[in-house]
Amino acid sequence: MIHNFNPGPAALPPAVIARAQAELADYHGTGMSILEMSHRSKEYEAINATAEAHLKALLGLGDDYRVLFMQGGASMQFALIPLNLLPAGGVAEYIVTGSWGEKAYEEAQRLGNTRLLASTAADGYRSLPDAEALTPDPQAAYLHITTNETIQGVQWPAELPELGSAPLVADMSSDFLARPFPAERFALMYAGAQKNLGPAGVTVVVIRQDLIERGRKDLPVIMRYATFAKNNSLYNTPPVFAVYMVNLVLEWIKEQGGLVAMAERNARKAAMVYEAIDSSNGFYAGHAAPEARSLMNVTFRLPSAELEKRFLSEAQAAGMVGLAGHRSVGGIRASLYNAVSPESAATLASFMREFAQRYG
Amino acid sequence: MIHNFNPGPAALPPAVIARAQAELADYHGTGMSILEMSHRSKEYEAINATAEAHLKALLGLGDDYRVLFMQGGASMQFALIPLNLLPAGGVAEYIVTGSWGEKAYEEAQRLGNTRLLASTAADGYRSLPDAEALTPDPQAAYLHITTNETIQGVQWPAELPELGSAPLVADMSSDFLARPFPAERFALMYAGAQKNLGPAGVTVVVIRQDLIERGRKDLPVIMRYATFAKNNSLYNTPPVFAVYMVNLVLEWIKEQGGLVAMAERNARKAAMVYEAIDSSNGFYAGHAAPEARSLMNVTFRLPSAELEKRFLSEAQAAGMVGLAGHRSVGGIRASLYNAVSPESAATLASFMREFAQRYG
Ligand SMILES: Cc1ncc(COP(=O)(O)O)c(C=O)c1O
Ligand SMILES: Cc1ncc(COP(=O)(O)O)c(C=O)c1O
Ligand SMILES: [Mg+2]
Ligand SMILES: [Mg+2]
Ligand SMILES: [Mg+2]
Ligand SMILES: [Mg+2]
Incomplete structure (x- = not known):
């Protein structure tokens, strides 16, 4: 008996692995493995749509949000967020409570004007900043936080303190779907699947419609949230198997x-x-x-x-x-x-x- | 009995699927699924290194090339290639022989100076351009071709005509490893895995060392080839399962x-x-x-x-x-x-x- 405490990729529900194994050679009587099926097949379209629906149901979100299945990991989001959401004249604010927030902030600094609203580096990333002492800029393009710092083991409470009125963007890679939280407080949430959601290879982005529309238009097509939203994450070939696994994990969460x-x-x-x-x-x-x-x-x-x-x-x-x-x-x-x-x-x-x- | 002619994701060798299924719940006696294993584990490091070694052996390439396992599909490479390799004052040339070359060229046009060296659009992408009539710029940052146009079914011969002296960059998504070819003529080759190499979810990039070093330094870290090369494709979490599958397919090719x-x-x-x-x-x-x-x-x-x-x-x-x-x-x-x-x-x-x- 192995007890798997991996930080990510991490343990998956045994029932999910058993099911993936059972149907790996023949997906639902198609005579093909899910690994061999077209992303334009009705079977995959169903997986893609069901996964989005499960996620929105678990988060209690409606039509004003979209779920995107992307590639590149949370680290790619560190770049895509400022690329899409930080216009030339704007400023993005970051609260840094650990190593991942630091990386997100560093990547953003290469791409536009940023402001470090708070950092707990001085205490070795052991704590959260005093929210009452913060002065977030209501005009900021967005305010970025990391809800759970995987390396230091520091987590914001599910009920966040007041953090101003700029669109709130959160790296939830290591605590997404771990507890109920007011998802509608966030304008954009993202998570690499490989901790709470599935295997490595897909990144879930939950984004409010108005941010999609606001996104910069001078980016490569493949880097625009609008491209993924308009094409239901099927602009190009998605990581089929990883999304399939996420869908099984979401069903498991629902059943639990x-x-x-x-x-x-x-x-x-x-x-x-x-x-x-x-x-x-x-x-x-x-x-x-x-x-x-x-x-x-x-x-x-x-x-x-x-x-x-x-x-x-x-x-x-x-x-x-x-x-x-x-x-x-x-x-x-x-x-x-x-x-x-x-x-x-x-x-x-x-x-x-x-x-x-x-x-x- | 199903005959799978999918354009990609596509058929995989039955022996590979059987093996993946057999070991899905317990990878090599670790008591864990490969889906649950850390990308920093010695098991995954071995997969990662073996896959690179297999690829270089199949292509007959030595230490002057690196194999990178990336995410985002060939479509992400359409953007990363000009981002990394097309400097401000330079020009990139494209030969377009079908829909995918067109997309690659369009993405590059958004990112720098480009020149359409040849296009067969006028004949509905049925043919290849007459190489003798081309005047490639030896000063070009690179010349991009698509070795096989998946949609039109048009393929360059394995022994390419003379195409000048600029670094040759090729989208080989749909004919990579389908036949022997002089790989050392290319400075960069890339392929989404989901046709000849494995499932969707990983993109193989084979790049000559001098191009890695030449890459622009003002990009987001996650978008630099140098980042992936320096970290053996482990800068951030790789798509573990997709690389594992590619490795099995490479072993199958070798065995055949x-x-x-x-x-x-x-x-x-x-x-x-x-x-x-x-x-x-x-x-x-x-x-x-x-x-x-x-x-x-x-x-x-x-x-x-x-x-x-x-x-x-x-x-x-x-x-x-x-x-x-x-x-x-x-x-x-x-x-x-x-x-x-x-x-x-x-x-x-x-x-x-x-x-x-x-x-x-
Ligand atoms: C909170 C957090 N953000 C970002 C990352 C980076 O994710 P990825 O490897 O998917 O790029 C991690 C990975 O462990 C993480 O825990
Ligand atoms: C030749 C070629 N290039 C690029 C692509 C796009 O690949 P991806 O979906 O991995 O972005 C394809 C996909 O079919 C292709 O056949
Ligand atoms: Mg990922
Ligand atoms: Mg797949
Ligand atoms: Mg891919
Ligand atoms: Mg995996």
């Missing part, structure tokens, strides 16, 4: 009870692991400030690099994989995305307690 | 006998279908001029739209799918990529003969 069920499941898992940290008398030191702790990525250190190495190798021997912290920060990171089971979280928590007893 | 075996197989298949056209006393009218005929996409018309509809529905009833011509040109198109079996081609050819007898 939707975002409310995900939130309950995720809170339960995170509580087990944070409890193992908090009851360790300081043997485990959480990275994030308690009020900024992520439900998705639990980051912590041990008293020494040597103990961290031992922790990882003993965990591996016990079937727990993917626990090494990001190479840029070290330490331990347990990623607890939707598909990670409560059993995996419980196994990790009890291993942590037992390890702390032995070495603490 | 490499590009020489592919050429023999492909020539045999195309001969069967063209022979059914040529022996039909004009019932089937091939689109491409005989000397420009594609081995990959056989395009033809019937005497009436009504007969074409009947042809498609009877073919479908007999298990032959994907034969409708592209929506922009109509008629029939049989795509005979590497993985399409000689049996499928023979089945189609005998259906064509029998259909012509009944309705001719």
Whole structure:
């Protein structure tokens, strides 16, 4: 039994993998694999449309939003967002609460006028900025945040503080669909699929219609949100299999009870692991400030690099994989995305307690 | 028994699908699906490196070339090529022999100075330009061609005529690895995987080192070839499953006998279908001029739209799918990529003969 704590690509629901495997050689009696089917086939058009509909239903969004299935990862969005939405005379504001926000901000700086509205770099990305002290520019082209910083394990609350009136753009790569949230507060949300949504290879962009129309027209066709919207993500060949998998994962989320069920499941898992940290008398030191702790990525250190190495190798021997912290920060990171089971979280928590007893 | 003539995504080798299915739930004893594995795992690093090595071996290329696994399709390359390789003062030349070359040229026109060196639009994209009459600019940033026009079924010969001394850039989406060819004549080759190489979702770019270094530095990081080269295509999360599938297809090509075996197989298949056209006393009218005929996409018309509809529905009833011509040109198109079996081609050819007898 393997417990998969990979930060992304990450664990998928066993039922989804079983289904993909069962129908891989013959998709719904067509005699072909989904891997061999045209993106213009009625079967794929149905997958594409169903996935968009599931997403909008889970988010409670109506006709004023579109869901786009794109390629290139969240990193491509770091560039496409300013390219599409930051006009020559405008300014884009960024709040940076970790490494991914930093990258998004850096890419935008190459492409237009930007303003760093807030950064928590000074405290090592352990916290969230005090929203009341911020002065967002209502004239900004957009304000960009990262709802969950995967590397530092810092997450905004589902109910965000007031952040001004500029269109709110959010990188939700590592906490999309992990809990209910007021999606209509966002003008654009995006997420690489490979954490909560499916395998690597597709990026989900949820965008409000007015932003599509506002998009710059002097871009390459393939880089315009308008191109993807107008063509239902079928302007060119989409990553068929990845979208198919996302659709299966969305069905699984629905069957589990939707975002409310995900939130309950995720809170339960995170509580087990944070409890193992908090009851360790300081043997485990959480990275994030308690009020900024992520439900998705639990980051912590041990008293020494040597103990961290031992922790990882003993965990591996016990079937727990993917626990090494990001190479840029070290330490331990347990990623607890939707598909990670409560059993995996419980196994990790009890291993942590037992390890702390032995070495603490 | 289904005969899959899809233009892309297209047929894959049955042995490859069987293997992918067999190991989908547990990749090589890791207890995880390849869909759940980190792109930083040693397993994926091996896939990534092996796929690059296989490609270079099949093409006979050495250390002066790199293979990049990118996202966004060939359509994204239409933009990335001029973005990276066309400097402000330079000019890029295009030879347009069909719809895809047209799109590549249009995208480049938005991004810099271009020159249409030749176009066969006037004859409905049935032929190749007379290379001796061309005057390519040796100072051009690059010269772009489309080795096989998927929609019109027009293909350059494997041994290209002399095309001047500017770096040669080629869209090989629909005939990459279909036959041996002098790869070292090209400075950059690219192909969406979904025809000859694997499923949709990854684009293979083979680029000469000097072009990587020459690339513009003022682009978003994610749009630079240098970023992908420096990071072995792992700057950000790659489309893991699609690259895994490409690697399996490359192994299959090798096992079959490499590009020489592919050429023999492909020539045999195309001969069967063209022979059914040529022996039909004009019932089937091939689109491409005989000397420009594609081995990959056989395009033809019937005497009436009504007969074409009947042809498609009877073919479908007999298990032959994907034969409708592209929506922009109509008629029939049989795509005979590497993985399409000689049996499928023979089945189609005998259906064509029998259909012509009944309705001719
Ligand atoms: C929050 C966040 N943003 C962006 C990225 C980059 O995503 P991609 O690799 O799909 O470009 C990641 C990847 O881990 C992430 O966690
Ligand atoms: C020759 C050629 N170039 C480019 C494309 C566009 O490829 P993609 O859909 O991967 O962007 C195609 C797709 O069929 C093609 O056949
Ligand atoms: Mg992606
Ligand atoms: Mg696919
Ligand atoms: Mg592609
Ligand atoms: Mg994958």
